Amino acid sequence: MRVRGAVFGYGTDSPIVDDWSAEFHPGTVTAITGPSGCGKSTRLYLLGLMVKLTAGAVEIDGQRVDHLSDAARSRIRAWRFGFVFQDAALDPTRSVLDNIIEASLYRNQSRREAAQRARELMDRFDIAIPPDRRPGQISGGQAQRIALCRALLGEPDILVADEATGNLDPRSAATVLEAFREHAVTGGCAIVVTHDPTVAGWADRRISLDPLHEGVSA
Numbered sequence: 001m002r003v004r005g006a007v008f009g010y011g012t013d014s015p016i017v018d019d020w021s022a023e024f025h026p027g028t029v030t031a032i033t034g035p036s037g038c039g040k041s042t043r044l045y046l047l048g049l050m051v052k053l054t055a056g057a058v059e060i061d062g063q064r065v066d067h068l069s070d071a072a073r074s075r076i077r078a079w080r081f082g083f084v085f086q087d088a089a090l091d092p093t094r095s096v097l098d099n100i101i102e103a104s105l106y107r108n109q110s111r112r113e114a115a116q117r118a119r120e121l122m123d124r125f126d127i128a129i130p131p132d133r134r135p136g137q138i139s140g141g142q143a144q145r146i147a148l149c150r151a152l153l154g155e156p157d158i159l160v161a162d163e164a165t166g167n168l169d170p171r172s173a174a175t176v177l178e179a180f181r182e183h184a185v186t187g188g189c190a191i192v193v194t195h196d197p198t199v200a201g202w203a204d205r206r207i208s209l210d211p212l213h214e215g216v217s218a
C-alpha cells in the first residue's frame with residue numbers, strides 16, 4: 001500500500017501530518033519510529049482509513065481507497081487489515097474469546113471454526129487465561145496479545161501494530177515479533193510503530209519521523 005502527499009490535522013490545529021508519502025510492501029515488516037507526539041499513531045489511523053485526509057491519497061493495490069464511503073472503508077478494514085492498538089481496544093462487556101472472534105464473523109467464518117482458531121492463537125501467545133474471562137480481569141500484556149490474536153484471526157493482508165510489544169516481557173515480545181515476521185514471510189505487509197530500538201533494528205525497513213534523522217532506511 002502507499003500514501004501520497006497526505007495532510008491531516010485534528011480540528012482547527014495545524015496539521016499533524018503534512019505532505020507525508022510512504023510505501024509499504026508485501027513480504028516486509030516496516031517500523032515507524034519517532035519522538036512521542038510526532039504523529040506515529042495518527043499515521044496508522046490514516047493508513048487504516050479511520051480518518052479523512054485534508055489532502056493526498058491512500059492506495060491499496062494501486063487503487064485509491066481513502067475517498068470511499070464510510071461503509072466501503074469499513075469493509076476494507078474488516079477484510080484487508082488487522083489492527084493492534086496501544087490500548088488494545090477490547091470490548092469490556094464480552095469475553096476475551098468473543099473479542100478475538102468478533103471481527104472474523106463479519107467475514108462469514110463459522111463461529112466454531114473461529115473459536116477453534118482463536119484458542120490455537122491464545123496457546124501460541126501463551127495467554128494462559130480462561131477464554132470466558134472479561135478484558136477487565138486480565139493484564140495489560142495479555143490484553144495486547146488478545147488484540148494481536150484478534151488481528152491475526154482474520155488473516156489480514158496488512159497488519160498494523162502500535163507499540164504491540166510495549167507491555168511484554170522479552171520472551172512474549174519475541175513471540176509477537178515472530179508472528180509479525182511470519183505474517184510478512186507469508187506475503188503480508190506488517191507496519192509497526194515502535195519506540196524500541198531493538199524492534200526497529202529487527203524490522204526490514206525503518207521510516208524515521210525524527211526531525212534530526214528523518215527518512216527511510218533498510
Ligand SMILES: Nc1ncnc2c1ncn2[C@@H]1O[C@H](COP(=O)(O)OP(=O)(O)OP(=O)(O)O)[C@@H](O)[C@H]1O
Pocket residue numbers: 010016034035036037038039040041042043
Ligand atoms: N483526537 C485527537 N484530538 C486532537 N489532537 C490529537 C488527537 N489525537 C492525537 N492528537 C495530537 O496529535 C499529535 C500526534 O499524536 P500521535 O498519538 O499520533 O503521536 P505519537 O507519535 O503516536 O505519540 P506517542 O509516541 O506518544 O504514542 C499529538 O500532539 C497529540 O496530542
